[in-house]
Amino acid sequence: MRLRPLIMLAAASLLVSCGSSDAQKQRVLYSMDTYMTFTAYGENADKGLSAAADVISELDGKWSAENENSEINVVNIHPGQAVKVSTDTASLTAFAKDMYIITDGALDISLQSVVKEWGFTSLEHHIPDDARLASLLKNTGADRIEIKDDSVTIPEGMTIGLGSVAKGAAGDIAAEELKRQGVESAILDLGGNIRTVGVKPDGSEWKVGIRDPFGDGIFGVLLVGETNIVTSGGYERYFELDGKRYWHILDPETGRPAESGIVSATAVGAEGRYCDALSTSMFVMGKDKAIEFWRSRRDFDLILVTDSREVLISEPLKESFFLQDGCDWSVTVIE
Amino acid sequence: MIRNQRFWVAVAAFVFLSAVAASIILYFSRSESTVRIIQDGKVVTAFELEGHPDEELVFEYEGRKNIVEIKDGRLRMRSADCPDKLCERSGWCGKGSLPLICLPNRLVIEFTASDTDAVAR
Incomplete structure (x- = not known):
């Protein structure tokens, strides 16, 4: 009888060592002009990842700027005509139009022709002259896009691109699919947009x-449950000419790389597409406007870094955000 | 009876100790690699960058080659058979969170920040 505790201890120790190698499954996808790493845990992980990967490739077919036959490009080659698209595409386009209005024009999906002009899509970079930019900007303004019954109409001369919202929306849809397949714990990296499902398996x-x-590593960490963390910065896609750096996040007003004093803008919240749109918007808005925007809404959280290495975080994050060891930047809590 | 009991104590102890050893090995083997190279969705190699001997690694995808050079605890894409050469322009990369990506050849070199679950960028 005295043996029983010993045997139980041995059995328990076996369980513990198996537990530490938890059923973690991972999948890497090359989609939406970037690469994505999906990690899921638990018995439904494999099934969930397969379903999520299928969903992503389907969305890529609808939203890709590179695929000529994507729904977005069909809309682009038929300006002035109502083009029937899927509900996913109509809904995301309508969302992006709303964001244009809410952010006072800081997020504009109709800037695609300007993005192209700079060479950010072809990678044949050059600096457009003022006259060229002025003429292209005449045809921008996402408030002029019409969406009705899953049909999208853009005005003559306009080109749209969903790059600033697609990965966020894809994260929302992929996370939903994982949950539908019974996955309770997962972390999705969609080209640097982070989407979590549940908490860690432990x-x-x-x-x-x-x-x-400013450098290679990380400046801080955030402890989170189920959420989205989306960061925009000038370090992801850019080119350099005569010692000056030109990044792909453009100011819709000038058509030039946004120089707002913000070098990194992070939005944290329940909806991926909202966070994706907001990280770009705040990078364009600059510190004061971004803070004012947050105060007027308070339905997301922010972490901003200015060019003078000041970190600004919204009040709800003060218990969950930590500067990395050795990082001596000042942190200001916005209330 | 006594012998029988000793036998089971020994079995229990053996199981317990092997489980402890397995836990330790599993725990440490996880944080060992700080760099992993993924091609076409599969991890082709993973290693610790610091103290890694200087070396050139060659990766092929659909007949196109990428040469990764490791030197003095840093690495770079020395050459890539792809139209954009974006990865070559990234230059030397040290340990951190920056991924080096050659999308046309589906090659990703990730620096895994070992104490985080993911990095937003």
């Missing part, structure tokens, strides 16, 4: 680093 929170806009 019940603890996810630890998500945020890229240092």
